[in-house]
Amino acid sequence: MGKLDNILKEYGVSRREFLKYCTALSGTLALSPAFAPKIAEAIEDDNRPPVIWLEFQDCAGDSESLLRANRPTVAELVLDYLSIDYHETIMAAAGHQAEAARDETVKKYKNKYICVVEGSIPTADDGIYCCIGGRSAVDILKEVGGNAAFVIAVGTCAAYGGLPAAYPNPTGAKSVKEILGNKTVINLPGCPMNVDNLTATVVHYLLFGAPPALDKFLRPKFAYGKRIHDNCERRAHFDAGQFVEKWGDEGHRQGWCLYKMGCKGPETFHNCPTVRWNEGLSWPVMAGHGCVGCSEPGFWDTMTPIYRRLPNIPGFGVEATATKIGTTIVGISAVVFGVHGIVTAIRNRGLVRKVENEFEDNE
Amino acid sequence: MKNNDNIKCAAKRYIYVWEAPVRISHWLNFLCIITLSITGYYIHNPFIHASDIIETTYIMGMMRYLHYLVGVIFAFSVMLRLFWLFVGNRYASWHSFSNPFRKEDRKTFFAYIKYYTFLEKNPPHTLGHNPVALVAYIVLFNLFILQIITGFALWAQADPNSTLYALTSWVFSIASNQWVRFFHYLMMFLIAGFVINHLYSAILFDFKTQSGEISSIFSGWKPERNS
Ligand code: SF4
Numbered sequence: 001m002g003k004l005d006n007i008l009k010e011y012g013v014s015r016r017e018f019l020k021y022c023t024a025l026s027g028t029l030a031l032s033p034a035f036a037p038k039i040a041e042a043i044e045d046d047n048r049p050p051v052i053w054l055e056f057q058d059c060a061g062d063s064e065s066l067l068r069a070n071r072p073t074v075a076e077l078v079l080d081y082l083s084i085d086y087h088e089t090i091m092a093a094a095g096h097q098a099e100a101a102r103d104e105t106v107k108k109y110k111n112k113y114i115c116v117v118e119g120s121i122p123t124a125d126d127g128i129y130c131c132i133g134g135r136s137a138v139d140i141l142k143e144v145g146g147n148a149a150f151v152i153a154v155g156t157c158a159a160y161g162g163l164p165a166a167y168p169n170p171t172g173a174k175s176v177k178e179i180l181g182n183k184t185v186i187n188l189p190g191c192p193m194n195v196d197n198l199t200a201t202v203v204h205y206l207l208f209g210a211p212p213a214l215d216k217f218l219r220p221k222f223a224y225g226k227r228i229h230d231n232c233e234r235r236a237h238f239d240a241g242q243f244v245e246k247w248g249d250e251g252h253r254q255g256w257c258l259y260k261m262g263c264k265g266p267e268t269f270h271n272c273p274t275v276r277w278n279e280g281l282s283w284p285v286m287a288g289h290g291c292v293g294c295s296e297p298g299f300w301d302t303m304t305p306i307y308r309r310l311p312n313i314p315g316f317g318v319e320a321t322a323t324k325i326g327t328t329i330v331g332i333s334a335v336v337f338g339v340h341g342i343v344t345a346i347r348n349r350g351l352v353r354k355v356e357n358e359f360e361d362n363e
Numbered sequence: 364m365k366n367n368d369n370i371k372c373a374a375k376r377y378i379y380v381w382e383a384p385v386r387i388s389h390w391l392n393f394l395c396i397i398t399l400s401i402t403g404y405y406i407h408n409p410f411i412h413a414s415d416i417i418e419t420t421y422i423m424g425m426m427r428y429l430h431y432l433v434g435v436i437f438a439f440s441v442m443l444r445l446f447w448l449f450v451g452n453r454y455a456s457w458h459s460f461s462n463p464f465r466k467e468d469r470k471t472f473f474a475y476i477k478y479y480t481f482l483e484k485n486p487p488h489t490l491g492h493n494p495v496a497l498v499a500y501i502v503l504f505n506l507f508i509l510q511i512i513t514g515f516a517l518w519a520q521a522d523p524n525s526t527l528y529a530l531t532s533w534v535f536s537i538a539s540n541q542w543v544r545f546f547h548y549l550m551m552f553l554i555a556g557f558v559i560n561h562l563y564s565a566i567l568f569d570f571k572t573q574s575g576e577i578s579s580i581f582s583g584w585k586p587e588r589n590s
Binding site: 303 | 424481485520522524539541551
């Protein structure tokens with residue numbers, strides 16, 4: 001019973017609602033509901049580490065996602081009002097004052113605060129493409145990220161370079177992990193990241209004092225451990241072979257599977273279908289648009305074209321698809337061997353005659 | 364060399380060339396490739412609409428199930444053949460690979476190349492694989508292995524906690540998920556191109572050398588030749 005309790009009251013969130021939220025969170029984290037009271041305790045604890053939120057080459061989509069933890073929800077309170085010390089988009093301070101506040105947090109809570117990074121980090125030309133207060137993004141990240149307890153890279157840009165790092169990557173954009181090689185970095189990719197996964201990651205840390213289990217791309221398994229496709233509500237239509245063929249056709253209106261429209265659900269690991277967006281209201285596939293695979297590494301380069309199943313092949317003209325190249329290969333071999341066969345047959349006619357003549361001569 | 368290497372059928376002067384496991388693996392591969400290509404193409408491009416036939420067909424599910432099941436059979440078949448490289452008779456063994464450092468082998472190899480490109484009329488006779496075809500088979504089996512690895516890797520993604528995933532997930536550090544799918548699909552066409560070549564060459568050589576190229580893959584026996 002402390003600071004949080006008062007704030008919750010101020011925002012009209014009842015104790016009951018708060019506990020309900022904690023139970024939901026235990027579900028997101030794939031923990032048993034029995035953990036709810038422990039989660040409540042962890043959130044209420046006043047020893048929560050401060051958070052520094054850095055923004056580099058980004059669109060502020062993840063900040064937007066954070067702010068859209070709508071209504072005065074507990075998520076918003078946990079992440080924003082209670083612990084975020086520095087956040088360029090939403091803090092009140094400005095200019096040198098803000099920089100000073102950040103420096104103070106770094107010094108005072110060395111190795112104790114959490115660093116959240118949004119956006120990729122340009123490295124070309126000494127990193128001049130993104131400077132804040134006269135310092136380059138690389139520089140700031142090395143200092144702030146390097147002294148943090150651990151770093152959370154939110155959004156695909158911070159996690160894998162995202163859009164800025166897509167071919168031809170003019171700014172030499174890199175991911176957070178590429179800059180902070182040996183630091184613990186947790187990636188929460190997505191365009192933008194889902195705020196529920198951020199809350200859950202932070203709460204997991206508060207609860208167990210350790211980051212959640214990560215997959216090989218450093219994504220928490222609780223959120224990125226399953227494919228969109230395997231939890232999609234259109235999956236039954238996929239298995240039944242019922243596919244949308246054209247936007248707005250009968251199948252589309254019936255909510256059939258978007259596979260043929262280029263849905264990347266089968267190759268994307270994320271909990272979108274279960275956690276969803278806007279307070280669990282909906283998510284892209286539910287709204288009728290195929291998944292674009294935004295939380296996979298390098299998705300701008302490998303998940304395009306968005307409305308086709310497989311990537312186009314560079315170097316084979318503008319729209320050469322695997323099927324076109326494949327049928328060409330088969331066609332060419334058929335022609336080559338067909339011609340070989342015809343030539344052989346013609347050449348053999350003489351041979352057969354010769355053998356027959358010899359045979360007759362010997363008789 | 365095992366002593367059954369030259370078992371002769373006294374009456375007809377035939378030699379036992381293709382042992383049973385080689386023939387079994389050959390025909391299993393044949394059936395598997397056909398099934399895998401059709402189901403695989405369907406998975407890439409589901410051209411039959413369930414509602415065209417009957418509302419409740421579990422058609423994509425069925426195709427995928429078949430693809431996985433046959434994929435497993437195919438993997439065993441390929442493994443059987445690879446195993447036979449080490450225990451099989453001299454025609455099936457890796458000893459039959461031509462050695463690019465041996466003059467003799469090089470000569471036969473180029474003689475076949477010349478034959479294929481119409482520069483020479485009569486191919487030299489070989490009982491086992493002809494050396495050019497052998498190169499094609501080595502490439503082909505590498506494609507098979509790549510198909511099997513990428514196939515199992517893609518399958519394993521359904522459950523990243525599975526043993527299969529632990530065994531195959533390294534694939535995705537080399538190429539992204541989407542490119543692995545792409546190559547898995549494209550390789551099907553390369554294999555289809557080979558099938559055309561293979562059928563044609565078998566007929567050509569059967570016709571040209573009367574050495575039982577086609578019948579031997581059913582029976583195992585090839586006529587003995589001295590020249
Ligand atoms: S809509 Fe996309 S994710 Fe959903 S079942 Fe179809 S292909 Fe899978």
